[in-house]
Amino acid sequence: MVELAGPPPKGYKLPDAVETLLGGQPYEPVWLNLEGGLTLRLGPDRYLKWSPTSLEPERRRLEWAAPYLPVPRVLDSGATWFITAAIDAKSAVDADGLTAARALGAGLRALHALPIDDCPFEWSAEGRGGLDVPPIDQLVVCHGDACVPNTLVDAGGEWAGLVDLGSLGLADRWADLAVASMSLGWNFGDGFEAAFFEAYGVAPDDLRIRFYRDLWNAPDVKMDQ
Numbered sequence: 001m002v003e004l005a006g007p008p009p010k011g012y013k014l015p016d017a018v019e020t021l022l023g024g025q026p027y028e029p030v031w032l033n034l035e036g037g038l039t040l041r042l043g044p045d046r047y048l049k050w051s052p053t054s055l056e057p058e059r060r061r062l063e064w065a066a067p068y069l070p071v072p073r074v075l076d077s078g079a080t081w082f083i084t085a086a087i088d089a090k091s092a093v094d095a096d097g098l099t100a101a102r103a104l105g106a107g108l109r110a111l112h113a114l115p116i117d118d119c120p121f122e123w124s125a126e127g128r129g130g131l132d133v134p135p136i137d138q139l140v141v142c143h144g145d146a147c148v149p150n151t152l153v154d155a156g157g158e159w160a161g162l163v164d165l166g167s168l169g170l171a172d173r174w175a176d177l178a179v180a181s182m183s184l185g186w187n188f189g190d191g192f193e194a195a196f197f198e199a200y201g202v203a204p205d206d207l208r209i210r211f212y213r214d215l216w217n218a219p220d221v222k223m224d225q
Contacts, residue, residue, distance in 0.1 A: 058166035089160035097188030105199025123169030178212035
């Protein structure tokens with residue numbers, strides 16, 4: 001059973017640092033990740049993201065990606081937090097499996113079309129403990145954590161944006177494709193990978209899928225470096 005992030009459990013107490021940041025303003029808890037990071041909705045048009053560790057790397061990546069893609073726009077920030085403008089969309093995890101698969105494929109296709117010469121960030125399989133790394137199929141700007149909850153869909157079910165870009169960097173496109181297709185099974189069960197690969201526009205590459213899934217699932221490997 002894969003451990004998944006999700007909404008904070010009932011009765012969850014905010015860390016003192018987050019209470020201080022809020023200063024008594026109303027909020028709605030949205031997401032709690034496996035490292036203790038939080039996302040809160042602040043009214044209808046803003047979100048607060050907080051982490052027990054630095055969010056500066058993610059803020060820099062968001063600001064780099066913003067001219068190219070629909071990603072959260074940073075309004076204010078500190079070392080371990082930032083506030084972003086809301087995107088009029090919902091997480092693909094709240095859609096049906098087929099809609100999510102198609103949106104995930106479309107979103108990664110758009111991301112992977114970004115100019116690699118302009119990207120200052122790296123995502124290294126070797127740096128994450130990967131051994132016998134397959135030759136790069138296509139070097140692209142990868143999301144680095146291309147799971148279903150990090151894709152947004154609009155009211156019509158179309159891809160509308162990407163979130164959680166803290167691991168964005170140059171890598172083989174299969175670093176995203178392998179994990180994205182695997183995450184469909186975590187959230188919706190079997191039967192949606194074919195729609196994902198069709199929406200992206202590529203046939204499955206079994207060798208690279210196996211390598212990047214094994215790397216993701218390896219114990220003690222931190223994927224969001």
